[in-house]
Amino acid sequence: MIRVSVLGAGGRMGTEVVRALKGAQDMQTALLLGPDDDPSSINPSNTDVAVDFTSPDAVLGNTLTLIGQGVHAVIGTTGWTKERLDQVRQALDGHAGLSVFIAPNFAISAVLANRFAAMAARYFESAEVVELHHPDKVDAPSGTALGTASAIAEARRQAGMGPMPDATQQPDPSRGRVVDGVHVHAVRLRGLNAHEEVLMGNPGEQLTIRADSFERVSFMPGVLLAVRRAGSIPGLTVGLDHYLF
Numbered sequence: 001m002i003r004v005s006v007l008g009a010g011g012r013m014g015t016e017v018v019r020a021l022k023g024a025q026d027m028q029t030a031l032l033l034g035p036d037d038d039p040s041s042i043n044p045s046n047t048d049v050a051v052d053f054t055s056p057d058a059v060l061g062n063t064l065t066l067i068g069q070g071v072h073a074v075i076g077t078t079g080w081t082k083e084r085l086d087q088v089r090q091a092l093d094g095h096a097g098l099s100v101f102i103a104p105n106f107a108i109s110a111v112l113a114n115r116f117a118a119m120a121a122r123y124f125e126s127a128e129v130v131e132l133h134h135p136d137k138v139d140a141p142s143g144t145a146l147g148t149a150s151a152i153a154e155a156r157r158q159a160g161m162g163p164m165p166d167a168t169q170q171p172d173p174s175r176g177r178v179v180d181g182v183h184v185h186a187v188r189l190r191g192l193n194a195h196e197e198v199l200m201g202n203p204g205e206q207l208t209i210r211a212d213s214f215e216r217v218s219f220m221p222g223v224l225l226a227v228r229r230a231g232s233i234p235g236l237t238v239g240l241d242h243y244l245f
């Protein structure tokens, strides 16, 4: 049995993760932590893998604590930057065999949409990302959209493409956040869950790639896969595609 502790167990995702763990034959829940609990209570004597769905403010500290405790981490919480990821890599030095796995999105639809966007990017003059979420989400743009924008930018760079056409005369917030040259727009609307649309355009044609997570259960196969694979790739791994393709 894989013993799994959950940080953020009382949250929207944490609740769903606990339900999924209870339904998995090869897993058992260990510690279920909320914001007032000490993450260093998680250690190898009680936990094989810890799953974090907390908040962008808390996740780096939690991850560093889990590394210090020598427990594999599966992280779904957003708020990652290159600098924060570098801190995790540094902390992992000297912890041979330990793994930290971070996925901005555990839903297969989103992972595939990201991949399709990267494949298509080189063929279109223009590309923009629109992410649409429930209004209780604390961060914007979504971690998924940031990842999609970076993947599009990287594919364009590799294809030797320049900036996208845009006659806007001065930077204006209405054009969204520019991530690596790609405009990202965030919608917050009651009734939505987690959605992303990638728009690509050429003269006379357009491609739209859209992923919709209508319910949080959509993230669970990816979370359970990451828990089962914990430790299989030592060090830091970012993105469910590493386990899927």
Ligand SMILES: NC(=O)C1=CN([C@@H]2O[C@H](COP(=O)(O)OP(=O)(O)OC[C@H]3O[C@@H](n4cnc5c(N)ncnc54)[C@H](O)[C@@H]3O)[C@@H](O)[C@H]2O)C=CC1
Pocket (backbone or CB within 6 Å): 007, 008, 009, 010, 011, 012, 013, 014, 033, 034, 035, 036, 037, 053, 054, 055, 056, 058, 062, 075, 076, 077, 078, 079, 103, 104, 105, 106, 107, 139, 143, 219
């Ligand atoms: N990777 C993925 O597929 C997905 C990622 N997310 C991300 O997961 C994170 C959580 O999202 P939700 O569950 O919707 O938020 P939420 O606000 O419903 O849940 C977060 C929970 O964590 C608790 N918490 C905060 N700080 C804590 C700490 N230091 N230790 C323990 N618990 C703490 C809060 O009290 C709350 O119960 C967000 O960053 C969100 O973007 C959400 C959905 C899917």
Ligand SMILES: O=C(O)C1=N[C@H](C(=O)O)C[C@H](O)C1
Pocket (backbone or CB within 6 Å): 078, 104, 105, 133, 137, 138, 141, 142, 143, 144, 145, 193, 194, 195
């Ligand atoms: O907060 C959410 O709900 C989600 N957060 C993740 C993100 O920011 O990309 C994943 C998914 O979009 C749902």
